[in-house]
Amino acid sequence: MPDAIVDLEIQLLLEALFQRYHYDFRHYARASIKRRLVLARDQLGFGSISAMQEQVLHDPALLPRLLGYLTVQVSEMFRDPSYFRALREKVLPHLRTYPSLKVWIAGCSEGEELYSLAILFREEGLYERTLFYATDINPDALSAAEAGVYSLDRIRKFTENHQKSGGKSSLSDYYTADYGRAVFDKTLRERVVFSDHSLVTDAVFAEMHLISCRNVMIYFDRLLQDRAIGLFRDSLARKAFLGLGSKESLRFSTHAAAFSDFVPEEKIYQRREP
Amino acid sequence: MSPAPIRAVAIGASAGAVQALQTILPALPADYRLPVLVVVHVPSDRDNQLAPLLRAQCAVPVREAVDKEPVAAGVIYFAPSDYHLLVETEETLALSADETVNYSRPSIDVLFESAADAYGDGLVGVILTGANHDGAAGLKAIADAGGQVIVEDPGGAYASAMPLAALAACPNATTMNLDAIASYLASLGAP
Numbered sequence: 001m002p003d004a005i006v007d008l009e010i011q012l013l014l015e016a017l018f019q020r021y022h023y024d025f026r027h028y029a030r031a032s033i034k035r036r037l038v039l040a041r042d043q044l045g046f047g048s049i050s051a052m053q054e055q056v057l058h059d060p061a062l063l064p065r066l067l068g069y070l071t072v073q074v075s076e077m078f079r080d081p082s083y084f085r086a087l088r089e090k091v092l093p094h095l096r097t098y099p100s101l102k103v104w105i106a107g108c109s110e111g112e113e114l115y116s117l118a119i120l121f122r123e124e125g126l127y128e129r130t131l132f133y134a135t136d137i138n139p140d141a142l143s144a145a146e147a148g149v150y151s152l153d154r155i156r157k158f159t160e161n162h163q164k165s166g167g168k169s170s171l172s173d174y175y176t177a178d179y180g181r182a183v184f185d186k187t188l189r190e191r192v193v194f195s196d197h198s199l200v201t202d203a204v205f206a207e208m209h210l211i212s213c214r215n216v217m218i219y220f221d222r223l224l225q226d227r228a229i230g231l232f233r234d235s236l237a238r239k240a241f242l243g244l245g246s247k248e249s250l251r252f253s254t255h256a257a258a259f260s261d262f263v264p265e266e267k268i269y270q271r272r273e274p
Numbered sequence: 275m276s277p278a279p280i281r282a283v284a285i286g287a288s289a290g291a292v293q294a295l296q297t298i299l300p301a302l303p304a305d306y307r308l309p310v311l312v313v314v315h316v317p318s319d320r321d322n323q324l325a326p327l328l329r330a331q332c333a334v335p336v337r338e339a340v341d342k343e344p345v346a347a348g349v350i351y352f353a354p355s356d357y358h359l360l361v362e363t364e365e366t367l368a369l370s371a372d373e374t375v376n377y378s379r380p381s382i383d384v385l386f387e388s389a390a391d392a393y394g395d396g397l398v399g400v401i402l403t404g405a406n407h408d409g410a411a412g413l414k415a416i417a418d419a420g421g422q423v424i425v426e427d428p429g430g431a432y433a434s435a436m437p438l439a440a441l442a443a444c445p446n447a448t449t450m451n452l453d454a455i456a457s458y459l460a461s462l463g464a465p
């Protein structure tokens with residue numbers, strides 16, 4: 001089938017998903033979306049993307065499966081250990097001066113980044129004074145994050161990352177192994193609010209001291225990136241911190257002037273005084 | 275009908291990539307007119323040392339690809355380790371942290387398929403040495419879109435599996451040795 005038709009079908013499907021279900025992928029980076037929708041079409045056995053659109057319009061049961069393709073659930077605990085080391089060594093000393101803290105993990109996927117931060121804050125004695133918000137648009141990912149259960153074969157990498165990040169305890173202190181799964185300690189989520197929140201369509205909900213949003217905006221076009229960064233600017237207390245993924249930056253944002261570089265090589269920024 | 279003007283070159287390589295690229299990329303002249311997009315499989319936890327290494331040897335500027343940057347002519351772009359490199363239809367670069375494809379991130383198929391979409395018959399795809407099958411489907415996508423497809427001669431390649439898989443998917447691809455690929459690519463983008 002000529003590519004121009006597939007591109008048109010994708011455009012129409014994204015419009016349908018927005019109008020019918022208010023999931024807005026219309027301004028996501030298109031090449032990656034296309035790859036994943038073509039995969040969905042083939043793996044779910046549809047003859048065309050239009051056929052997939054017809055079914056999802058009438059049958060909401062297809063929606064979660066499509067969301068599984070449209071959102072990317074690739075994560076790791078302490079992914080990019082040097083980022084977590086920079087938080088530990090450079091950001092937490094500032095946060096320590098506050099009596100109470102709010103931390104937002106935006107696009108938390110299945111919770112890997114959340115548990116990494118919860119463990120980091122516990123190791124540094126800040127957990128008890130912190131409230132964590134873990135948000136995502138994929139309901140299945142959010143339930144997995146709330147469960148905090150990972151396949152044991154991922155733990156080796158998580159442990160190695162944790163050590164490289166300057167971990168002061170052993171990762172095994174925080175989970176119990178059970179039938180091939182690692183079940184993370186529920187006290188790690190005592191102070192966590194899980195919620196459905198989209199950086200594309202939803203608004204500010206609290207004033208934060210640290211926002212960690214990694215490998216989410218890379219999927220947005222410039223327009224959406226700017227919206228999300230505006231949301232972060234408006235959600236951060238003065239002199240609070242924003243951490244992005246290793247290939248993301250504020251360089252092209254119209255809101256760049258509201259932030260200063262804090263640890264540039266780790267993409268950690270600080271909100272300037274308004 | 276004269277062949278479509280070439281607007282970009284995409285190269286994929288795996289085992290043996292360093293030597294192969296050291297033959298090809300330094301042969302491109304300083305005033306080269308095409309963008310060159312390169313995916314090489316490197317271990318995900320190691321920083322991509324290849325771009326700095328080749329930068330020292332090439333007349334054409336060598337950069338690590340940056341998300342959402344417009345593709346510039348006369349620049350060699352490497353995919354960063356642990357990210358896929360794609361080209362958007364408006365000819366900007368895109369990085370993604372999607373699942374591995376053919377056990378690889380970056381994956382050659384991902385670059386080639388998106389570049390075939392963006393450049394159509396204005397693309398040359400090149401598969402070099404490697405010990406897996408990544409790039410075969412992507413090379414076929416380039417051929418299907420009307421682009422030119424080149425495969426390193428499996429007989430002379432450091433690892434033949436990747437060239438052989440590419441030839442199985444694209445039986446009409448031109449096979450060449452590294453020196454021939456180097457001079458062909460150099461002539462394509464010479465002013």
Ligand SMILES: C[S@@+](CC[C@H](N)C(=O)[O-])C[C@H]1O[C@@H](n2cnc3c(N)ncnc32)[C@H](O)[C@@H]1O
Nearest residue numbers: 071075107109136137138198199200214215216
């Ligand atoms: C690649 S994962 C990143 C996970 C984690 N932050 C990390 O860096 O390891 C991207 C996550 O962003 C979520 N996401 C996509 N669009 C979103 C949006 N508009 N608002 C919030 N989260 C979104 C996806 O569902 C997915 O869980």
